[in-house]
Amino acid sequence: MKKPIEAPRVSIAPMIDVTDKHFRYFMRLITKKALLYTEMLTCEGIFHGDSHRLLDFNEIEHPVALQIAASSTEQIKRAMPIINKWNYDEINLNAGCPSDRVSGNLMGACLMAYPDLVRDMIKTIKEFTDKPVTLKHRIGIEGRNILPASFKRTLLDTYEDMDNFISIVDEARPDSYIIHARIAILEGLSPKENREIPPLRYEEVYRLKDEHPELNIEINGGFKNLEAMKVQMALLDGVMIGRLAKDNPFLLRGIDALYEGGSFNYISRREIIEEYIPYIESLEASRENSYMAIKHMDGLFTGVRGSKKWKQIINTSASQGIKASELLRLSLRELPKDILDER
Numbered sequence: 249m250k251k252p253i254e255a256p257r258v259s260i261a262p263m264i265d266v267t268d269k270h271f272r273y274f275m276r277l278i279t280k281k282a283l284l285y286t287e288m289l290t291c292e293g294i295f296h297g298d299s300h301r302l303l304d305f306n307e308i309e310h311p312v313a314l315q316i317a318a319s320s321t322e323q324i325k326r327a328m329p330i331i332n333k334w335n336y337d338e339i340n341l342n343a344g345c346p347s348d349r350v351s352g353n354l355m356g357a358c359l360m361a362y363p364d365l366v367r368d369m370i371k372t373i374k375e376f377t378d379k380p381v382t383l384k385h386r387i388g389i390e391g392r393n394i395l396p397a398s399f400k401r402t403l404l405d406t407y408e409d410m411d412n413f414i415s416i417v418d419e420a421r422p423d424s425y426i427i428h429a430r431i432a433i434l435e436g437l438s439p440k441e442n443r444e445i446p447p448l449r450y451e452e453v454y455r456l457k458d459e460h461p462e463l464n465i466e467i468n469g470g471f472k473n474l475e476a477m478k479v480q481m482a483l484l485d486g487v488m489i490g491r492l493a494k495d496n497p498f499l500l501r502g503i504d505a506l507y508e509g510g511s512f513n514y515i516s517r518r519e520i521i522e523e524y525i526p527y528i529e530s531l532e533a534s535r536e537n538s539y540m541a542i543k544h545m546d547g548l549f550t551g552v553r554g555s556k557k558w559k560q561i562i563n564t565s566a567s568q569g570i571k572a573s574e575l576l577r578l579s580l581r582e583l584p585k586d587i588l589d590e591r
């Protein structure tokens with residue numbers, strides 16, 4: 249049977265305040281194949297908020313997955329008819345975000361203590377869409393006040409706990425599990441610390457795939473170069489990268505070559521900037537926040553000459569009265585030629 253999603257694959261992780269439509273447009277200039285995620289959107293936010301502002305995206309972004317957060321099937325039932333007006337390629341449910349705000353509301357990582365609810369939410373999403381429905385979660389959680397009172401333990405962090413979680417959720421047959429290979433500590437750590445302090449435990453993700461080869465398993469957490477990504481693609485059904493995409497996007501020109509039959513994208517920094525300018529001009533024409541959109545490019549010169557100058561230019565305040573598109577043109581004049589034209 250053909251899998252509903254391409255495997256193995258690379259995806260660019262959902263990141264709040266990062267992976268908005270501008271960042272995704274920028275990413276698409278660098279990789280044509282990687283799946284791009286939105287930021288996490290709560291179903292309540294979608295139901296009550298400005299759905300165009302939240303959900304609009306550009307055709308160039310396909311394939312693009314919408315990540316949602318919810319704490320009940322009712323919330324999903326309210327949001328899905330709205331979501332279905334947009335043509336997202338995949339819907340992903342968040343069961344991995346450690347933020348107090350999210351976990352305190354029975355969303356994100358704390359859902360790992362409620363596998364029945366996660367199963368029901370996945371089932372509910374599937375009732376509304378034929379697109380792949382996937383789940384992003386951690387290998388476990390720790391948190392005294394967050395876990396249900398019936399739990400005797402404050403930790404759900406063994407391999408067996410994760411296996412049990414998945415065995416229940418899998419009754420709803422999500423199309424893929426994307427596993428951030430560290431636990432989330434739900435009290436006492438900030439979201440940032442929760443991406444750094446709990447150790448990475450990749451072996452448990454490999455073991456899961458080994459014991460359940462029928463499941464589509466993608467791994468996330470700490471991958472910093474193409475070689476490491478290639479290794480994961482040989483072992484599993486996919487690899488998701490987060491911070492690397494923001495910190496060193498130029499490196500991601502190699503992603504498409506990780507796919508069978510795919511090739512390295514030899515686009516230069518100059519060409520990336522030149523191709524982004526018309527997009528920025530279209531934002532300027534429609535009075536969208538174009539300054540925000542160019543800030544997303546700030547890792548483009550990471551590790552090379554000109555990085556400081558680049559950051560200075562693109563972080564120029566709007567109050568200086570220079571258009572964002574002009575700032576990009578200025579960068580093409582001011583930055584070292586050899587770095588701009590490197591392939």
Ligand SMILES: Cc1cc2nc3c(=O)[nH]c(=O)nc-3n(C[C@H](O)[C@H](O)[C@H](O)COP(=O)(O)O)c2cc1C
Pocket residue numbers: 261262263264265266287288315342344345384428443468469470471488489490491492
């Ligand atoms: C700024 C930022 C925002 C994030 N927002 C989300 C989010 O909205 N939803 C989510 O599932 N994970 C979120 N994450 C976690 C990433 O998706 C990813 O799991 C994590 O960064 C580990 O991958 P990495 O080591 O490749 O960065 C966020 C991470 C960062 C750095």
